[in-house]
Amino acid sequence: MRTRDWGVIAWRLAILVGFIGAWQWLTGIKAISKTPGLYWIDPFFISRPSLIVERFLHLASGNVRLSIWQMALSTVQSTVWGFLVGISTGFVAGLVLGRNDRLARVFEPYIIAFNSLPRIALVPLITMIFGFGLLAKIVLAWTIVFFIVFFNTFQGARSVDADLISTARFLGAGEGQIMRTVIIPSTLAWTFASLTPSISFALIGVVVGEFIGGESGGGLGYLIIQSLGTLNAADMMVALLVLGVIGIVMALGIKQVETRLLRWRPEYQK
């Protein structure tokens, strides 16, 4: 672990305070004095820190139909489910095809074709099939996460060291035991490396789903698209900030899990 470098932390804080200060100050300067509404840098487009705080407090209070917490919860739930379903199915598919050359050759063109398809283009279809709810968002996140995990796992399952398999065989392992004690642990190391990008892409998938999904699915993507309709930059900024926090917390959580699971790897040794 790095030792805490107070110089670096001080600089980070200074940049943050300077940025927010400049934002607040610059968006307060009128371009033509006394003419209402004309600003040098218009808060209409990029909002203002004070406005954002005000809107955040409003959206966080109980006085709104759908609070920021409910929306955040909806986004987090869909992301976590899409992530979990994506990694488990991607892992199983990657393992099966990675250990079976013939099957891999049969499915190769379909996998490449489906993966090349921009996932966003699927949103209307997925919404049509799964409705305007959590399920559509989960499915969308899944279609993205699945392939990230699948390709990593596939690669990992193919590169299992043949000498480790022979070693297990000499020690008396049957095929099931080889799968459990050699192939799966060795492949998992590759799968784990795809967890961090997976959680980020799951979040992307969910937010895009919420853009279209409408109010019943709720979520922060809904707040963003609704704010576009009302030309409310402050609400958008609130949604973006909360999304940023969610993204950071999830990425850090996954990093913790990864470090714990891969503690045997040289790069994770203290």
Next chain:
Amino acid sequence: MAGRVRISIRDLSKTFVQGPREVPAVSHVSFDIRDKEFVALVGPSGCGKSTILNMIGALVAPSGGEIVVDGERVAGAPPPKVGYVFQKDTVFPWRTVERNIALGLEYRGIPAAERAARVKEAIALAGLEGFEEAFPATLSGGMRQRVALMRSLVVDPEILLMDEPFGALDTHTKLNLHAELLRLWEAKQQTVVFVTHDLSEAITLADRIVVMTRRPGRIKQIYDVALPRPRDVIKVRESPEYLREYGLIWHALGEEFQEVAR
């Protein structure tokens, strides 16, 4: 030497096919290995000595001839009671030292209590106390190879195939492991087939040394090592018998190395 024949190699040949080319690796090799015998295979690199070992372990199928272990022809699966130690590091990196050593016992369904006791004993024998919970990434190459050796020995194999197990280690570590291997071997008297290109290693450890020719590998000559046991890996090198054996085999081996260099 007395003892029944455990491994019988009969007219064994192996030709590898690499695209359009056929590369003969082993050509018409026959010899027997008796029970409790420590046999070393030496020869220039590429002479097929590892290939012979891999054929005994059923990792590679012969192109001609056969290998019979305990009266059973080797085909497909490794013969029972055979342990194998690779030159390459094959310690499972995601398992701790003790869980690596426990592997074979786990596979055989040995109950946890007995497993723990046997692993503990093996760890003590190998001088790995204090490293039970360590992951291989934190260990030196010598310690990892020690773990691999104990992992093979803890299941009590009667035949041990070793493919240049100490080839990647420095001289000092190597000598330590020679002493340890001899100590362990003298206690259990496994039948050992040990592949190496290091002649002093072969003389220090083996009862018999099979010298191979350059590719395609044939048997050049088989030497009995007349050094008394138990052997001290340091002192043995200073004895006149050792030097005489070394000179004799070195001469035969030297001819093959010269041919390779030419």
